[in-house]
Amino acid sequence: MQQVIQLTLSGIAIGSIYACLAVALVLIYKTTHHVNFAQGEMATFSAYVALFAVGLGLPLWLAAVVAVLFAFVSGMVIERVVIRRFHSASATTFVVACIALFIGINSLSGWIFGHDLKAFPSIFGAGTSSVVPFLSAHEVGSIVTVVVIAGLLYLFLSHTSLGLAMRATADNPVSARLSGVPVDWLLTLGWGIAAAVGAVAALLVAPIVFLDPNMMIGVLIYAFAAALLGGLDSPWGAIVGGILIGVIENLAGAYVVGNDMKLSLALLIIVAVLMLLPQGLLGRKTATRV
Amino acid sequence: MQTPNSSSRRIGALLIVAAIALLVALPMLVKGFFLFQITMVLCMALAVMGLNIVVGYGGQLSLGHGAVFAIGAYVAAVGMDSFALHWLPAVVIAGLVCLAFGVLFGWPSLRLKGHHLALATFALALAMPQILKHRSIETWTGGVQGVMVFNSPVPDWLPLSREVFVFYLVLAVVLIAFFGTAALFRSRMGRAIIAVKENQIAAASMGVNVTRTKLATFALSCLLTGLAGALYTLITEYVSPDSFDLMKSILLLVAVMVGGAGTILGPLVGAVFIQFVPNLAEQVSQSATSAIYAGFLLIMVFFMPTGVVGFVRGLLIRLRARR
Amino acid sequence: MSEMLLETRALGAGYGPVTVLRDIAVQIPKGQITALIGANGAGKTTLLRAISGLCATSGDILFDGSPITRLATNRIAARGIAHVPDGRGTLAGLSVEDNLLVGGYLQRRRAARAAGIERIYSHFPKLKQRRHQQAGTLSGGEQQMLAIGRALMQGPRLLMLDEPSFGLAPLIVRELFTIIADINRTEGLSILLVEQNVHQALSMSQRAILIEHGQVARSGPSAEFLGNDDIRRAYLGS
Structure with a gap:
């Protein structure tokens, strides 16, 4: 029983990381109805930037801030330079552009920073936490981080006029434009925010699995599964989905499929969600009357 | 209007027959690797x-x-x-x-x-x-x-x-x-x-x-x-x-895009690309192959959405129109 | 003749290779309702979209004397042109109040936005009752009112309405047009109205523009349109 509790708690911790990346995917999906397959690779690159900053002598927390800011800016640049002209393209063209970014950024990470595994320290320190039994400080920190991100996101979307403009952009870009909302700029901003949230996920993953160019690929499909389970266009659904999937992964990994099948488990979850729950848990079912 | 179309179709058919003949004869011309x-x-x-x-x-x-x-x-x-x-x-x-x-x-x-x-x-x-x-x-x-x-x-x-x-x-x-x-x-x-x-x-x-x-x-x-x-x-x-x-799947996608999605000859061009480019690229560096693929994918979606085959076809049509 | 608010010169517009409007020269006077009439597919909606920068254009559009031709849509809105697109264009997933707040996006001051919302609610009391409801769940008439309310929140100098009566019950249509005429009278707001119901449009407007096959066929005081036999036969069915 104790083991179940422990696995559940650490599942929530790892699920929080999936939730982070899933939120990043959903933010972009909501505004553009496209899935950014390069989200994980962009995040990985930002984690390398953090490690590079640490190497320059910055304290870890400051390096993390630098990495997140870097992600924010580079996310906006990528949107402006590459993604911009594919917003209204077909899903196929868009995903191909994302795959190009995916392998491009992946090889860039390897080329600049090398392909070897690199140890990456946790911002929350090593060792166990004094607050929650069974969990390490890093795991507690991951959970707190996703709660903070969710809170900030809620404040931004529901209580600022920029957040409202972003929701308007996601809902009906033409009407938003006609109301004076600078839709193009908000799409750029959305990519920046998503990239920043994704970078946080990478900073949380790196201490667990070591940093290498392919670090986020596995996390990305868990984030896909989480986003799908949550309904693809709901950030809150993505968080719930991420945590659920973290718990499922941990319990199933220990008792059902074994740890060598984790990617296959993600595949199974994705197919199961598509089959049984295509709307997801919190997906939008807008009631429309005409 | 019909003449250039049917003549170009005849040229196309001739090319295909010639290509098949060449392929059938190939084992007599080349060996080994x-x-x-x-x-x-x-x-x-x-x-x-x-x-x-x-x-x-x-x-x-x-x-x-x-x-x-x-x-x-x-x-x-x-x-x-x-x-x-x-x-x-x-x-x-x-x-x-x-x-x-x-x-x-x-x-x-x-x-x-x-x-x-x-x-x-x-x-x-x-x-x-x-x-x-x-x-x-x-x-x-x-x-x-x-x-x-x-x-x-x-x-x-x-x-x-x-x-x-x-x-x-x-x-x-x-x-x-x-x-x-x-x-x-x-x-x-x-x-x-x-x-x-x-x-x-x-x-x-x-x-x-x-x-x-x-x-x-x-x-x-x-x-x-x-x-x-x-x-x-x-x-x-x-x-x-x-x-x-995953790279195998991406490779196939690169081939489709480079050759030209939705064209009949595209897959052949794409297959040639993914067969020979890695050999050339690996001489540069380990990261070069995927970087080259990334670059080509972007070039394709930006400038040649119909791939090499579509691009060449467009060129031919324009040339013919100028005549 | 009163002062001109909006003027187009040799305006052409279209989508990709398709040209819809050719050589359009129209003038929209200040403080009046101008009706834009014509058969389906004549280019009325395209003219509004051209003014709002939603489609490719050639030629010039002057708003209050300064060119707005190549501005982005949101900048044109910021100049003071509000456009209620056809098919309502409410933000279906947002609440009624959020819809209005989006309309007030250009209003930097919170107090001004709050005052604006109260003003809209005084024009459309029904919206106040439904303020927390998702816009997509409103009836057709309420959605149209919300769309107009959102446009008014911009504090525009020109309001462009694209077939506001489309698909609505006659009783609702009458209520809607009463409110529109009322806003024009009390606030002196200039309105460009695209309307299928030509009789309705001509009788509530001061001036009218007839578009046929992408070109201006006739323009002038609405009363002249109403008295013209050709117009009556072609568009009024009598």
Whole structure:
């Protein structure tokens, strides 16, 4: 029983990381109805930037801030330079552009920073936490981080006029434009925010699995599964989905499929969600009357 | 108006006949490694042709055709190795297994609209090496080791070497697939596939069953790619799980885009590209290959959305218009 | 003749290779309702979209004397042109109040936005009752009112309405047009009205523009349109 509790708690911790990346995917999906397959690779690159900053002598927390800011800016640049002209393209063209970014950024990470595994320290320190039994400080920190991100996101979307403009952009870009909302700029901003949230996920993953160019690929499909389970266009659904999937992964990994099948488990979850729950848990079912 | 069109069609037909004649004569002209490479190009062209049906004609995106290729390769390898099958039934069964897999795997995502097929197939591509290595099927798949296939496919009455025989076999399958798909897209079914790509709602209102058509498109594409996988086993006599990773799927996508999605000749051009570019790129650095792919993908989606074949065709049309 | 608020010169517009409007020269006077009439597909909606920068154009559009031709849509809105697109264009997933707040996006001051919302609610009391409801769940008439309310929140100098009566019950239509005429009278707001119901449009407007096959066929005081036999036969069915 104790083991179940422990696995559940650490599942929530790892699920929080999936939730982070899933939120990043959903933010972009909501505004553009496209899935950014390069989200994980962009995040990985930002984690390398953090490690590079640490190497320059910055304290870890400051390096993390630098990495997140870097992600924010580079996310906006990528949107402006590459993604911009594919917003209204077909899903196929868009995903191909994302795959190009995916392998491009992946090889860039390897080329600049090398392909070897690199140890990456946790911002929350090593060792166990004094607050929650069974969990390490890093795991507690991951959970707190996703709660903070969710809170900030809620404040931004529901209580600022920029957040409202972003929701308007996601809902009906033409009407938003006609109301004076600078839709193009908000799409750029959305990519920046998503990239920043994704970078946080990478900073949380790196201490667990070591940093290498392919670090986020596995996390990305868990984030896909989480986003799908949550309904693809709901950030809150993505968080719930991420945590659920973290718990499922941990319990199933220990008792059902074994740890060598984790990617296959993600595949199974994705197919199961598509089959049984295509709307997801919190997906939008807008009631429309005409 | 009709004359240039029919004359260009005649030139096209002549070119195709000449190309086939050249290919048939090829084993007499080249030997060894180069013949092997050409066989590989043809085999990959078949796999790319499969993906091209989904991407170019079906308007859906599969990021997991490398995994389908793997299933075809493994089914053929296991069939010949563990079950001592003759190569012909092994290849046919591999194709049919992939066809069935296409139906089963495609159904959950293809009845939804949007990116779901891309998401599901992406996960499939990532999971495939793990699945192939799994303990429960290790007796047949050999786990990390993979499967060696020692049997000569050449019939006793044919005085051909193994390499030449496999070359002709692959060539025959590719030609059948080539003319088969060309005929398909002139048929009722082919028009339904294209109608669904262009406008799902309009297609549905004309009485096309959209989900079933998308599913048929995907299954057919899995059949071709799976057959290519089975032929790959015959060519290399060896399959291993880690050679069918995500990159394999991306490679097939690169080939479709470079050749030209939705063109008949595109897969061949794309296959040549992915067969020879890595050899050139690896001389530069380890990261160079994927960087080059990334660059080419971006160039394609930015400037040449119809690929090399579409680009050349556009050039020809413009040249002719100027005359 | 009163002062001109909006003027187009040799305006052409279209989508990709398709040209819809050719050589359009129209003038929209200040403080009046101008009706834009014509058959389906004549180019009325395209003219509004051209003014708002939603489609490719050639020629010039002057708003209050300064060119707005190549501005982005949101900048044109910021200049003071509000456009209620056809098919309502509410933000279906947002609440009624959020819809209005989006309309007030250009209003930097919170107090001004709050005052604006109260003003809209005084024009459309029904919206106040439904303020927390998702816009997509409103009836057709309420959605149209919300769309107009959102446009008014911009504090525009020109309001462009694209077939506001489309698909609504006659009783609702009458209520809607009463409110529109009322806003024009009390606030002096200039309105460009695209309307299928030509009689309705001509009788509530001061001036009218007839578009046929992408070109201006006739323009002038609405009363002249109403008295013209050709117009009556072609568009009024009498």
